[in-house]
Amino acid sequence: MxxxxxxxxxxxxxxxxxxxxxxxxxxxxxxxxxxxxxDGDWLYDCIQHFRKRHANAINIACLGYGTTxxxxxxxxxxxxxxxxxxxxxxxxxxxxxxxxxxxAFSTFLEQTLLPTLSQYVDLSTSKLGLFGHSYAGLYALYxxxxxxxxxSQYVVASPSVWWRxxxxxxxxxxxxxxxxxxxxxxxxxxEHEQWHAHPQQPGQARPPGEPTLPLIQAWLHALPPAxxxxxxxxxxxxxxxxxxxxxxxxxxLELMRL
Numbered sequence: 001m002x003x004x005x006x007x008x009x010x011x012x013x014x015x016x017x018x019x020x021x022x023x024x025x026x027x028x029x030x031x032x033x034x035x036x037x038x039d040g041d042w043l044y045d046c047i048q049h050f051r052k053r054h055a056n057a058i059n060i061a062c063l064g065y066g067t068t069x070x071x072x073x074x075x076x077x078x079x080x081x082x083x084x085x086x087x088x089x090x091x092x093x094x095x096x097x098x099x100x101x102x103x104a105f106s107t108f109l110e111q112t113l114l115p116t117l118s119q120y121v122d123l124s125t126s127k128l129g130l131f132g133h134s135y136a137g138l139y140a141l142y143x144x145x146x147x148x149x150x151x152s153q154y155v156v157a158s159p160s161v162w163w164r165x166x167x168x169x170x171x172x173x174x175x176x177x178x179x180x181x182x183x184x185x186x187x188x189x190x191e192h193e194q195w196h197a198h199p200q201q202p203g204q205a206r207p208p209g210e211p212t213l214p215l216i217q218a219w220l221h222a223l224p225p226a227x228x229x230x231x232x233x234x235x236x237x238x239x240x241x242x243x244x245x246x247x248x249x250x251x252x253l254e255l256m257r258l
Contacts, residue, residue: 005048012066013116015108019075022066023113027120028056033127034117035256036151037249038080038136040064041072046246050253057257059121063113073097079105080132080139082171084164092164093199102142110150129153131252133245135160141168141219144185145175155255157188157248158241161215162195169215172222182230186255188248189216190239212241 007024014020024040026047037043040062047060065072077097084100091097117123130151132140137159144154161168194209213235220231239247 005051007062009120011116013108013112015104015112017104020066021108021113022064023116024062024064025117025120026051026060026062028059030059030120030122031126032057032059032121033129033256034059034061034121034123035129035131035155035252036061036063036113036117037252038063038130038132038139039076039134039245041066042245043249046249047253050250054253054257058253059126060253061117061121076135080135081163082139082142082167084167088164093197102139105139106143106146106148110148114150127152127256129155129252129256131155131157131249132159133157133248134241135163138163138168141185142171144183145171147175147178147180147182149180152183153256154183154185155188155248155252156185157252158190158193158212158244159187159216160195161219162210162212165215169219169222172219175224175227177224177226182227185231186252187216187220187231187233188236188244188251189213189233190236190241190244190247192238192240193244194241 008027009025011023012020013023035058041064043062047062065075074097077091078099078101080102081099082102089098089100091099128151130140137156140154140156141159189212193212195212196209236247
């Protein structure tokens with residue numbers, strides 16, 4: 001069982017700025033579907049549970065930062081947020097976080113991570129999916145809107161569409177209709193999800209937030225009619241934002257093996 005649960009490969013990759021990433025692989029067959037999970041530092045238990053049930057179903061690639069939680073949240077806040085047209089780089093909720101690194105992160109995926117992954121998996125013939133939750137879900141929507149042929153399926157959970165709202169809504173409205181095959185987009189959202197203008201303060205009760213669902217629905221409605229049939233929204237009963245990470249990652253893994 002330990003061979004099933006342990007990664008078959010653990011690699012360190014670097015972006016153009018020299019910053020390290022940890023890429024862990026659980027490989028079964030070069031032709032099997034492959035799912036790349038962002039925020040891999042937080043999904044190890046989820047992957048283990050899936051591998052116990054379906055050890056040989058799909059290839060799993062897990063991307064993380066391999067550092068402390070405090071440093072991870074800073075880096076992901078930069079990697080997973082698009083540049084704002086007004087040049088604003090300060091995160092709208094945590095002023096210590098810098099935003100706007102999504103284009104550089106896309107370059108890292110395209111020029112470093114995917115070529116590395118292709119050494120182990122046949123990306124030319126097998127299905128390749130991308131999973132992201134929260135800020136990583138925001139990034140996945142941003143990448144999907146660009147219609148770049150990097151992934152053949154997107155599973156996006158609890159995306160932070162509230163970030164600089166209505167900026168992502170504007171991106172959806174302005175996107176050009178696809179000139180090639182559109183990758184299906186599966187959005188997962190917890191029934192009880194809310195967004196908050198400010199982060200929770202230690203030792204203090206958090207005031208009620210605003211429901212996230214209307215923002216997701218508005219984003220979907222803003223898409224060109226030709227893209228809307230490629231999108232699916234699934235509500236997860238009784239789920240809030242935090243628990244959605246493991247719950248939605250499990251759904252993404254299951255979807256990739258179908």
